[in-house]
Amino acid sequence: MAENGIGASVRRKEDNRFLTGKGNYTDDINVVGQTYAYFVRSPYAHANLNSIDTSAASASDGVVAILTGDDLAEDGIGPLICGVNVTSDDGEPHRAPLHPALAQGKVNYVGDHVAVVIAESLAQAKDAAEKVSIDYGVLPAVASTATAAEVNQQQIHDIAPNNMCYNWPFGDKAAVDAVFETAHKISTLDLINNRMVTNPMEPRAAAGEYNSGTEEITLHVTTQNPHVHRLILSAFNQLAPEHKLRVVGPDVGGGFGVKIFVYAEELVVGWACRKLNRPVKWTSDRTEAFLADAHGRDHVATAEMALDDQGKFLAMRVNTTANLGAYLSTFSTMVPSYLYAFLLAGQYTTPLIYSEVKAVFTNTAPVDAARGAGRPEATYLLERLVDVCAEDMGLDPAEIRRRNFIPVEAFPYQTPVVQCYDSGDYPAALEKALQLADYDGFTARAEEAKSRGMLRGIGLSSYVEACGIAPSAAVGQLGAGVGLWESAQVRFNPTGNVQVFTGTHSHGQGHETTFAQLVTEQLGVPIENIEVIHGDTAKTQFGMGTYGSRSLAVGGVAIAKACEKLIEKGKKIAAHALEAAEGDIEFADGDFTVAGTDKAMNIADVAFNAYVPHSYPEGLEPGFDENAFFDPLNFSFPAGTHVCEVEVDPETGEVEIVKYSAVDDFGKLINPMIVEGQVHGGIVHGVGQALLEGCQYDDDGQLITASYMDYAMPRADNVPSFDIDYAPTNPPHNPLGVKGCGEAGAIGAPPAVINAISNALGVKHIDMPATPEAVWRAAQSAA
Amino acid sequence: MYNFSYQKVSSVADAVEAMQKSEDGKFVAGGQTMLPTMKHRLASPSDLIDLAGVGELVGISVDEETVTIGAMTSHAAVAASSEVQDAIPALAKLAGNIGDPAVRNRGTIGGSIANNDPAADYPAAVIALGATVTTNKRDIPGDEFFIGMFETALAEDEVIVSVSFPKAGTAAYMKFENPASRYAIVGVFLVKFIDGVRVGVTGATACAHRGMRLEEALNGSFTADAIDSVELPIEKMNADIHASAEYRAHLVKVMTKRAVEACA
Structure with a gap:
């Protein structure tokens, strides 16, 4: 070596x-003659734009220009796109409403972009923005995932009847239903996968500069994929030909998925710098980030498992409603479909799976990929359901997993939901994790906690995810507009x-x-x-x-x-x-x-x-x-078992994670220290979803968790020191023998935490985030 | 942030004069609430009169009966003061758990109580300890200082000079934190004096208040169990996405019990 x-x-x-302090982030880029963009955003979740009067604002000090959707249309700048097709059950492609970068005639969520003010200073831009006079015809808002597609709901987009983007069934329904008819036992669970605001430390930003000599636009932007940005901005938004558009993603302070997408602000900055022949910079403030970054998750689902008398999984049936927000973000359609339903087999041999995903529009910020993207939703649903199965069958949660694991000798393993797993040794990871967690000693620890008036619980999560995205031919067949x-x-x-x-x-x-x-x-x-x-x-x-x-x-x-x-x-x-x-x-x-x-x-x-x-x-x-x-031959399939142990204070509902053990299979590790950091970060992300983070809109579509005063991010004192180990296998199709580690924690942690809390309280289920009041109420009802 | 005039004064008299001359001035005493509010364009004072340069407002002095904290003394200074730690340890602990290190280094006791956020920590201590708020004009008993949400007994041109806390008694502060902001969802400051118990409650209602029903129960029997039978007015409790009124009322009792146990 x-x-x-x-x-x-x-x-x-x-x-x-x-x-x-020597990093070079987008907001650090300053050039001579730079102007500042500030977006006028809709304060309403759903409204007709009757008129926009910019006359007073245009006369405001320092204003260079105020641009609206009409200006965009006039210049032939195309709408934002969604790059992955999902075919709905009526045989039609998913419904894709027009998504102009600046609203044209209508606004569809709080924070939607109505106009951009460009001025010599940011303060001047903000002053002028307050003087833009807009006549809104306010419409009723659709804010709830569960009820968005109900028959008498307010319609958001004409193109999408019943606010449906797609209804996507997958699997052999008749075969699955038949198994349920004769199964020894059926376990059922209703659950919500809570909406999250991703919150990278650095907010989004864009700085555009046009060189009239070379006719080239240089766009510095907070991106995870500069060439994809350039391709979309060129091919679909007509910003500039690819050879006349330079996209730079300089140092970027965290992405977690939220900086994959091409956003309105970025397109507008690129367009405006050429139109005005002045450099233009925009940096999101934290409030804008809450309002207009793509959010993550937001599912309402019902899951059912048919079991035989030994606790073997015979078939699974899942019905999911996924909220895509007001418009389709760049890769939104694939998150609750291909990245979700194709992971529903998990680590198990369940031979038959039927899933139906209803993707709906609401008057909320667009929802797209966020760390894990679909896989955390699938894992949470499955790993919670497995615990319910264990309870229903009177089996230990570890034992029911053992009975259903895909055996080592079965790899490569073709699941009933498209994916063919590369390599894995699920029992090895489980046993190692149980040992690391001192699973056998739990009963004694629970007794000791009880003597202090505390409720101890332990929870497992055996996850598998699809990483190393992705074989181009496979994703092309599915409807992706790019190779990977x-x-x-x-x-x-x-x-x-x-x-x-x-x-x-x-x-x-x-x-x-x-x-x-x-x-x-x-x-x-x-x-x-x-x-x-x-x-x-x-x-x-x-x-x-x-x-x-x-x-x-x-x-x-x-x-x-x-x-x-x-x-x-x-x-x-x-x-x-x-x-x-x-x-x-x-x-x-x-x-x-x-x-x-x-x-x-x-x-x-x-x-x-x-x-x-x-x-x-x-x-x-x-x-x-x-x-x-x-071009990879297959996805890679990291997997592992996480074990979370909690102590619940039944008097207040506070949950303390007292021990967290994770054993992962990432294949070969190149830099173990960096991998460990990724595991830590991922687990904290997952703990955040399980205990703290819950993005909430009220019935009028107002975001009520729009700052850190109300949106709880995980902090160091919310987590213990983690016990990390590995149970690697060798993925035969990957020349380096590696699998990927960045999302595992965020996928594995939420069910481990909630399984532990459910175990502590002796309840079937508690939704995320398990806030102190929610836990207190559950403790009351269980007592 | 809107434009404003910034004035840094060096004496209380100058501060008052500047305030009287301003159109719509505000004193800034650390600015940990004021500045974020201005940055969000939710406040637009014509003048910010910064008290940070007024030396006479900074410092901690302890005599036989009281701990006196200058209005511009930072939370961090109170938390780190061995004199406060010896005299009223619960007060030092309270100060050490306000906000985060940045807030504790900039924020001041005078700023905190003048702002009177319904979830701030200090008001519970001022009420429970029966502190005296000394201004440039008068002494205000702690019980009479907090009027309503973000509302105090202070006049427009009145400047807090110091807050004096009696040393007598055994005290404990129990705070149930909002998981997002780490402000108090409920905070209970309990003091056991020789002649009775005083309880200051913050976070639960529109403004910090004395927990008279809790005091009554504890004056009958200074035990955690005595709290069980207390009925608190749920209709007066705050309710938000973090805690319903019912849960807050419950937490007031739990925090009080824990404070009793800590004082026992």
Whole structure:
């Protein structure tokens, strides 16, 4: 193993600049002549825009321009798009209402974009925004997921009768129903997957600059996928041709999915900077982030399991209503469909699954992918239902899982819901987790807690997720508008140091370190001589960006493939220089050697030869710079078992997580320290959903959790120190043997926490977030 | 934030004069509520008169009977004061758990009680300990200082100089935190004096108040069990997404019991 190579917990290279204030975020970018954009947003959830009068505002100090939906339409700037088709049960594509970046005739949620004020200073823009006079014809609002599609509901979009985006059945209903008819037992659970506001630390921002000389727009933007941004803005929004549009995602302070999407503000900034021929900057404030960032989750579901008399799962039936908000965000349609229903088998051999997903529109902010995206919803539903099954069958929750696990020898395992799992050893992870959690000692701990008046509970969650997104052909068949391969370029400079260009994007994950470790391992170049470059369409080749725990599993492999090409080429160069046959050249630890001799040439010298090819193999191209693309053959399937132990204070309803153990299978770990950090962050994210975070709209569609005063984010004192271990398996289709780790915690934690609370209280179910009052009430009813 | 004039004064007299001359001025005493409110354009004072430079308002002094805290003394200073920790440990603990470190370093006792947020911590202590609020004009008994939601007995040009807390008694403060804001959903400050019990309750109602029914029960029997039979007026309790009126009333009793146990 190379020093600092695969398996080493190398300290993060990027932290020097992050921790010393030298990061370069979008809001840090300031240019001469810059103006400031401020959006006039709808205070109503649902209203006709009768008129917009900008005359007084236009006369306000410092105003450069006030632009509305009419201006956008006049300039031929296209509406925002949703890039994944889901076919509804009537055979028609999902209903896609027009989503203009600035409202045209109607507003559909609080925070919807009505106009943009561009002024010499932000304060001037805000002052002028208050003077924009808008006549709203207020309409009744649809705010509830459960009732959005009811027959007499207020209609939001003409194109979507009954506020339905799609009704998407999947599976053999008749076969499933037949099993339910004769099953030994049927376990049923109604549950809500609570809506979340994603809340990355850095709010969204965009800074646009137009060069009238080159006719190029440069758009700095908080993005997880700059090339995808450029593609959509060019191909669908007609902002500028791809070769005249540079999108830069500089340092980005957290994404968690929310920065995948192309938002109205970004398009408007890009358009306005050219229209006005002035640089334009917009930075979201936290209130705007609550109102207008895409939200996550928001399902109402019923789940049923048919069991035999041994507790074996025979069939599952799931009915889900998913709230997509007022408009379709960029990838919204696929989240409650392909990313959800295809994970409903979980770790189990359930042979038959039928799922029906009703996706509805409401007068709320658009809902799209958020850390886990569909997989947390599937896992929460399944892992809660499994606990209900255990209770109904009188089995220990660990035992019912054991009886239903996909056995190790069955991999690769074809589930009844499309996915074919790559590798896994679910019993191993479970047993290791139970040991880590001292599951056997729980009864004694519960007794001790009882003597203090406290209720102790323990909960398991055995999850599987689909990462390494994704094989292009598979997602293309499903209706995705893009392929999901990844690219890399590995470039030696003449002096022997290396620049690695990746099409993924790092916004906290530590790619600059992990990817450098891959290269140092493979090429033997010291890690300090390797720089990882990402996030700028003018610097890197086309890439698909970062989401779905794909960067290492897909992007890392592309880097490895580019390195392989360098080694192949290097052998030719070294053979020539060392006067040996190419077939006799071996490469290890940075040196090309002639087999069986001490004749050797370091890869840095090979690079120099390639750029100064005075004595060089005939017919070989100069240069030492290779690129590669990798399209995965399958998703990767990280899995694991998490065990949460809680103590509930029945007097107040407070829940304390006293112990949390996680055993995950991420395949091979490149940087265990970074992986552990991802696991910690993911678990905290999941604990936030389970205990604290609940985005709420009132009946009028007003967001009542629009600040940190009311929206509770998890903090360090909400969680214990975690016990983390691994039960890795080797995914055969992934050349690096890696699976992805960024979302696991957020997927595994919510059911583990709620299972523990239900266990402590002795109740069938409690919805998330399990706030103190909710828990107190449940404790009262159970007592 | 709207435009305003900023004035930093160095004496109470100058502060009062500046306020009298201003059209719609506000004193700023740490600004931990004022500034966020202004940033959201929810307040637009013509003048901000900053008391941070008024040296006479800062400091802690302790004599045989009282702890006197200057109005511009930060929460962090109160929390860290060994004199306060010795004299009224519950008060130091209360100060040390307000907001977060940034709030505790900027926020002041005078600012907190003058603002009178219904969920602020200090008002419960002022009421329960029977503190005296000294202003540039008069002494105001703690019981009479808090009038209603964000409303106090202070006149427009009245400046709090200090707050004096009697040292007598054993005290405890029990706070049930809002999981989001970490303000008190309910906070109960209980003091057991030689001649009786006083209870200050914050978070539960429109404004911090004395828990007379709780006091009555505890004066009969200073036990946690004595609280069980107390009936609190649910209709007066605050209700929001974090806690219903019924739950708040319940929490007042639970926090009181825990304070009793801590004082026992």
